[in-house]
Amino acid sequence: MIHWCYRIASLLFLFLLVACSSTAPRLDKMAPLPGNFTCRVAVLPFMGTGGYPRGAELFNKVFSTELVSAAAFQVVQEGDVLDLYRQLTIFPTQEPTLEQLKIIGSRLGVQLFIGGDVLRMVERRSGRQVVTELTVVLRLYDGRTGKLLWETYYKRRGKDYRAIMHFGRINTITGLARRMSKEIINLWLEQGMNQCSK
Amino acid sequence: MKFFRLIALALLLVAVFSPAAQARSLAIFPLLDLTKDANGVNFPLTGYLRRQAGKLGDKLISDKKIMAFMVRHRIRTLGRLDSQAIAEARKELGADLILLGTVCQLDRAPSAAVSMSLQLIRTSDGKTIWTTIRDLSQNDLQRLLALSEPKTLNDLLKVYCPMLLASFPREINTAGPARKGLSLSSIVLRPERPGQPVVCRVIISATSRIKPGSEASVQVGGRVYPATLNKEEYGVTASWPAQETAGTYQVTLVVKQPSGRRETAILGRYHVDSTPPSLVIHLVGKKLDGLVTFSRSLAIITTMPEPEPLDRWTIAVFDKDNEIIVDQEDAGQLPERINWNGYTSSGLPALDGVYLIKITAWDRAGLIASAEQKVSLRRTPPKISLKVEKKGRRLRLALADSVTTPVSFWWLRIYQDGGRVIKTASGDHFPADVVVDLPEHADGSRFELMLVARDVLGNRSRRQVKDLLALTEKAQAQQQHEIESQWLEDF
Numbered sequence: 001m002i003h004w005c006y007r008i009a010s011l012l013f014l015f016l017l018v019a020c021s022s023t024a025p026r027l028d029k030m031a032p033l034p035g036n037f038t039c040r041v042a043v044l045p046f047m048g049t050g051g052y053p054r055g056a057e058l059f060n061k062v063f064s065t066e067l068v069s070a071a072a073f074q075v076v077q078e079g080d081v082l083d084l085y086r087q088l089t090i091f092p093t094q095e096p097t098l099e100q101l102k103i104i105g106s107r108l109g110v111q112l113f114i115g116g117d118v119l120r121m122v123e124r125r126s127g128r129q130v131v132t133e134l135t136v137v138l139r140l141y142d143g144r145t146g147k148l149l150w151e152t153y154y155k156r157r158g159k160d161y162r163a164i165m166h167f168g169r170i171n172t173i174t175g176l177a178r179r180m181s182k183e184i185i186n187l188w189l190e191q192g193m194n195q196c197s198k
Numbered sequence: 199m200k201f202f203r204l205i206a207l208a209l210l211l212v213a214v215f216s217p218a219a220q221a222r223s224l225a226i227f228p229l230l231d232l233t234k235d236a237n238g239v240n241f242p243l244t245g246y247l248r249r250q251a252g253k254l255g256d257k258l259i260s261d262k263k264i265m266a267f268m269v270r271h272r273i274r275t276l277g278r279l280d281s282q283a284i285a286e287a288r289k290e291l292g293a294d295l296i297l298l299g300t301v302c303q304l305d306r307a308p309s310a311a312v313s314m315s316l317q318l319i320r321t322s323d324g325k326t327i328w329t330t331i332r333d334l335s336q337n338d339l340q341r342l343l344a345l346s347e348p349k350t351l352n353d354l355l356k357v358y359c360p361m362l363l364a365s366f367p368r369e370i371n372t373a374g375p376a377r378k379g380l381s382l383s384s385i386v387l388r389p390e391r392p393g394q395p396v397v398c399r400v401i402i403s404a405t406s407r408i409k410p411g412s413e414a415s416v417q418v419g420g421r422v423y424p425a426t427l428n429k430e431e432y433g434v435t436a437s438w439p440a441q442e443t444a445g446t447y448q449v450t451l452v453v454k455q456p457s458g459r460r461e462t463a464i465l466g467r468y469h470v471d472s473t474p475p476s477l478v479i480h481l482v483g484k485k486l487d488g489l490v491t492f493s494r495s496l497a498i499i500t501t502m503p504e505p506e507p508l509d510r511w512t513i514a515v516f517d518k519d520n521e522i523i524v525d526q527e528d529a530g531q532l533p534e535r536i537n538w539n540g541y542t543s544s545g546l547p548a549l550d551g552v553y554l555i556k557i558t559a560w561d562r563a564g565l566i567a568s569a570e571q572k573v574s575l576r577r578t579p580p581k582i583s584l585k586v587e588k589k590g591r592r593l594r595l596a597l598a599d600s601v602t603t604p605v606s607f608w609w610l611r612i613y614q615d616g617g618r619v620i621k622t623a624s625g626d627h628f629p630a631d632v633v634v635d636l637p638e639h640a641d642g643s644r645f646e647l648m649l650v651a652r653d654v655l656g657n658r659s660r661r662q663v664k665d666l667l668a669l670t671e672k673a674q675a676q677q678q679h680e681i682e683s684q685w686l687e688d689f
Contacts, residue, residue, distance in 0.1 A: 053233075054232045054235075054236055057232055057236060058232055058302050058303075061232070061277070061300045061302060061315050061331075062302065062315065062331055064329075065315045065317065065329040065330070065331040066329075066331070068317070068326050068328075068329040069329050069330070069331075074325065075326060077278065077279065077280060077281055077284070077319075077324065077326070078277075078278040079275075079278040079279045079280030079281070079283065080280045080281050082275075082278065082280075083280045087384065087385070097507075099467075099507070102467060103466050103467070106448075106464035106465075106466065106467075107382070107385070107463075107464070107466075125308060125309070128337075129337070130309065130311075130335065130337060169337075171309075171311065171335035171337040171338055172303055172311050172313055172333040172334075172335050173303065174302045174303050174313035174331065174333040175313070175333040175335075178331055178333065
């Protein structure tokens with residue numbers, strides 16, 4: 001009898017653990033967004049690979065695509081951003097300084113920059129299933145001052161999205177990146193980035 | 199007459215409703231393949247995409263023309279274009295739209311998977327008007343009893359490609375809104391030393407080339423300076439004296455077109471700095487006799503109470519004769535920590551003594567700051583003298599250190615023949631006395647001593663005496679007598 005009680009207690013504990021784990025991106029606001037926000041944003045090259053070949057480039061592509069699809073932003077061409085990196089002799093793997101961010105902001109005429117780090121990116125096979133994991137940190141910078149405004153940390157696994165049996169499960173790292181990007185953008189819009197005046 | 203009217207009407211209808219009249223010209227650039235390299239290319243999938251996009255009714259620009267365009271404009275990176283290249287593509291290729299794509303994933307085995315992102319750019323205003331990203335894995339298409347599941351990557355692509363282009367926009371206003379403002383392809387803003395002129399050279403990109411007869415000027419800190427337009431009128435040059443007052447100055451280019459339209463672009467900012475940087479040096483180490491002292495490595499930490507960007511810095515170490523024994527320099531900011539291992543720049547170990555460490559830094563305006571501090575280097579390990587006295591079965595060891603550096607700890611062990619430990623002792627200072635009672639019936643035995651001492655700086659000495667009794671005064675006198683008598687016999 002006591003043995004069964006222990007089993008039930010441990011199951012309850014496990015359930016509580018799962019129930020308490022965060023399923024939403026964590027947003028830290030360091031400063032408010034600029035008042036005259038006009039939707040023009042630039043996505044800076046992301047840093048880190050998270051252990052996946054060209055992980056930063058992959059997540060950057062996925063995130064930029066989702067940002068344009070959200071139809072709330074006018075995203076500066078990636079080529080224009082990298083042109084400025086070349087002119088200011090900044091390596092894409094390097095974080096621009098405050099001074100450099102100010103120059104990039106004034107040249108591109110953007111109100112916000114989005115930068116980020118890919119901390120962990122995993123896609124591996126386990127039996128018949130594909131295990132995917134992604135941990136990212138995205139940052140919003142003021143386009144005029146280069147100051148950090150918001151920071152978002154998000155960590156998810158493909159199996160977190162499973163509804164029942166194998167349905168809903170995400171089987172590619174791009175799919176997971178896409179889903180997480182959407183959730184982060186939606187959170188930003190909920191938190192006050194939906195001030196576009198087209 | 200009626201017949202001619204009918205023909206004219208038919209021609210008009212054909213002109214209005216013909217697909218050719220509404221077809222948009224689409225340039226599909228080679229796909230970037232991230233699975234191969236950061237700048238890998240995937241021609242087979244590009245061809246596949248071209249065939250699929252061709253079914254949408256757009257006029258495709260030939261891949262040969264696109265490749266020639268890329269070569270002509272030295273476009274070496276795939277998956278992205280800058281605004282100038284987009285404008286050139288409109289002009290030279292006659293492209294209304296540009297489709298760029300990236301292959302994010304392409305797995306053949308064990309489970310096929312593909313994911314691609316596409317980006318459609320309107321060339322008239324350089325704006326991205328549509329993007330999509332789709333991913334598909336064999337696992338996504340698992341069916342009951344595995345009936346008609348895709349087996350290979352090619353099977354998967356047949357399902358994937360229609361899905362990818364499903365949301366491709368059918369109706370697009372290819373004209374788009376007019377491009378606003380000046381687009382610049384190159385800016386050189388070179389602030390020199392205070393008092394010297396600031397030089398600015400700007401090249402305006404093809405997308406917004408200014409018209410003949412335009413006037414240009416530069417606004418800095420509330421003042422307007424005239425700028426020169428070169429012959430072809432796509433370059434602007436201006437020069438003005440740097441301000442005397444410290445502060446940040448924004449540089450704005452103003453172009454007045456012959457029509458009276460005024461266009462501006464922020465070129466950048468520069469600082470006028472009249473305050474030298476401040477520098478503080480901290481040495482991490484044990485303080486002995488009022489000086490930071492080290493033996494192996496010294497951590498030098500420099501801080502700037504008011505941080506600012508630096509141009510370059512040097513570190514120099516002077517010996518007691520004011521000779522430089524270490525001299526190093528580097529560009530940019532000072533590192534958070536510099537370690538000196540006690541060696542000279544020529545790779546020789548520096549001798550024990552007092553040295554002066556001096557760090558000098560120059561800020562971007564050429565103003566100098568320096569900080570210095572004395573440091574002591576002591577690498578000599580404890581030198582332990584040992585006196586042994588024997589009275590009966592009792593040995594008295596007197597230990598002393600001739601080096602001034604305080605001792606951190608010492609320990610000794612005395613072994614009898616066969617390795618039996620007969621005495622252990624330890625302490626944290628010198629001089630020290632150790633009394634040893636020799637075991638009974640030990641006549642003829644040898645006693646071996648092992649002594650280790652370490653000072654507070656980490657210098658360590660180890661002494662081993664094979665025959666401890668040989669160090670007694672009586673034994674030494676006897677040994678001396680034996681040597682002298684042997685010498686006399688040899689003589």
